[in-house]
Amino acid sequence: MKILFIRHGETTDNLRHVYAGVTDSSLTSHGVLQTARLATHIGTTIPPLTHIFSSPLSRAKKTAEAIYEEQKKVRVSQKRSKQASAGQADEEEGKGKDSAADIPETATSSSTSINPILSEDERAIEYDDEEEEAGEAIFFKIDADLIEQDFGSYEGEQFLTATPKKNxxxxxxxxxxxxxxxxxxxxxxxxxxxxxxxxxxxxxxxxxxxxxxxxxxxxxxxxxxxxxxxxxxxxxxxxxxxxxxxxxxxxxxEEFREMETPASIKARADSFIRRCVIPLLPGTPILLPPSLASHNATTGNSQDPPPENSSPVVAIVSHSMLLSWLWKSFVALFPPSSVLATTPVVQKGWYQGKHPGWGNTGYLVVEVLPKGVVNKDGMTVVIEGVNEKAHLVGLRRTGGGVGSEKWDERQSKLDGFFGKKEK
Known part of the structure; x- marks a missing residue:
């Protein structure tokens, strides 16, 4: 099982350096480019996702949707590649039995992934149908427990110098x-x-x-x-x-409104891990804190657990503060000796118990190995990447202030908004 803990793209409030917990801050134009890069990167470096969970706030939801759309294309591409390979194998097998001259020219057309007789419009419709079918194979869920911490009266105020906002x-x-x-x-x-x-x-x-x-x-x-x-x-x-x-x-x-307490955030993080992650693990955790073991705990979110999968690949799209609490709840399921890190992660300065951080579209990725693979007594967690942002290498902010502006959702294509497509 593989899990990605992903932060959303850049927002207008990120640039203003203000608290925007439950405030529905919009992605910037640069943030939209970040999400597009992230989606493509995950599609080419991570096995196809089986589950995507997202915060209901638009900055996280749109990031998750970009990943979801790219995953549908990945699945269609893989399906067509398998069909083409199978057709080629059948064709070679047929040549061994019969002469190529005896085979009609159109006999092999049905084995190809794309029917050459179809027009471009018909192929587009066919591709859309395949994408829709591929999308049904991905469990996509908006989960209320993944919303960011509520900063109360500090919402909209600048970091460090914040004073309670007067509503x-x-x-x-x-x-x-x-x-x-x-x-x-x-x-x-x-x-x-x-x-x-x-x-x-x-x-x-x-x-x-x-x-x-x-x-x-x-x-x-x-x-x-x-x-x-x-x-x-x-x-x-x-x-x-x-x-x-x-x-x-x-x-x-109005009276001063307190920010959400750590106990409340922890309860939401525990709720999500209990409902959506534990059912997908390749075994039963050795350590199960009472807050994660109790299925009767109420946090205002009683959604059904996700469908099981033989080898799930899970993406969780949320916010920096909430992701930190999710990580604490997740790691609490395993003994410290069962949480390992790859050499590149260690070289980046990771050590046992370190608190991870997340930049915009940065992600932490772990592999959960079943009992017996590394540890005979239980599962093993291998941290493969912390705040991974290789997809942002070479990405420059669009000049003239355009990159820092709120993304104009009326633009149907990135190319039409940003001009020449990047190579």
């Missing part, structure tokens, strides 16, 4: 909330205490005028438990309140 909502203000002379001041209209909220006028200050003197004062807005919003200032002019129109609206900040 604003509208609410009507009561007549009892007025402004001072000229409509610029606030008034105290009663109401009990509550959570304090800062409000400022359009120029961030509250300006009041007395004769030739102008002062600037912030207004402290307080939400009463039962009454309307009330304001209080330290200027005597604020006492003279003039009611505002009833329909005028005030922006109020």
């Amino acid at each position: 604003l909502k509208k609410r009507k203000r009561s007549d009892s909330v007025g402004s001072g002379p000229g409509g610029s001041g606030g008034s105290a209209a009663g109401g009990s205490g509550g959570d304090s909220k800062k409000r400022k006028s359009d120029d961030n200050d509250l300006s009041t005028t007395t004769g030739a003197t102008t002062t600037t004062t912030d207004v402290e807005m307080t939400a009463g438990e039962e009454g309307p919003l009330t304001g209080s200032t330290d200027t005597p002019l604020a006492a003279a309140a003039i009611p505002l129109p009833e329909e005028e609206e005030e922006e109020e900040e």
Whole structure:
């Protein structure tokens, strides 16, 4: 069994260096090229995939779909190659029995992979039908447990310097909330205490005028438990309140929303491994933590397990944080002595217990060997690649800012959008 843990392509929020956990950030034009390179690379270096799992967020889903479409072409190509080989073998066997002169010219046409009599349009339809049939042989599933960590109020904020984003909502203000002379001041209209909220006028200050003197004062807005919003200032002019129109609206900040906890992310990762990976393993894991052993655990995702396959090749397309938790849940199934790494991986600096990382369209690939192949007591995991990005070698960002822009989905072909096709 082979498993690929794949990260999605580059997104607009990746370039902005902001938290985009559950935010449905779009792929950039460069990100679409990355996914195309990835799909072709997997199709030429990895055995045909039998299972593809993806996060429901579009950046991961579109990456998975690119892989899926390429896998259908790979299967059709392999099928035609086998048919051509079988036809050639039958033809050679027939020549040994009969003279080639006695065989009609059209007798061997049925053994070829493509009927030469068909027009190009008919061949295209035939190829589409073959692709559809090939696609049915691949188990493609969108799984809610593969969604990225929810960063709460930090969604959309920049890394390291992030401050909680103020999610604003509208609410009507009561007549009892007025402004001072000229409509610029606030008034105290009663109401009990509550959570304090800062409000400022359009120029961030509250300006009041007395004769030739102008002062600037912030207004402290307080939400009463039962009454309307009330304001209080330290200027005597604020006492003279003039009611505002009833329909005028005030922006109020929502409460701070916490990011998803590690326990919640772990529960989702465990759920996916338990439902979708363990049933495909070539044996029963020796180590089975309670969170992975219990089939009664509820995480809001009760999807059926994937169909079994004699030699599954699985692609899991998700996000960097979630992939890290998936890896922890997966490795927890095996004793440390059963997790090995190939020489190239070790040379790249991998060591036992190291936390892997994922760049855009980077992938970690492992081979799970059955009991007895390496270890007589159980399965063995061989790490064949960590953050593999050989498919991106030589790929350059399209100039003029085009590569960094959101991918225009109205473009039907990459060639039409990016110009000359790469060689």
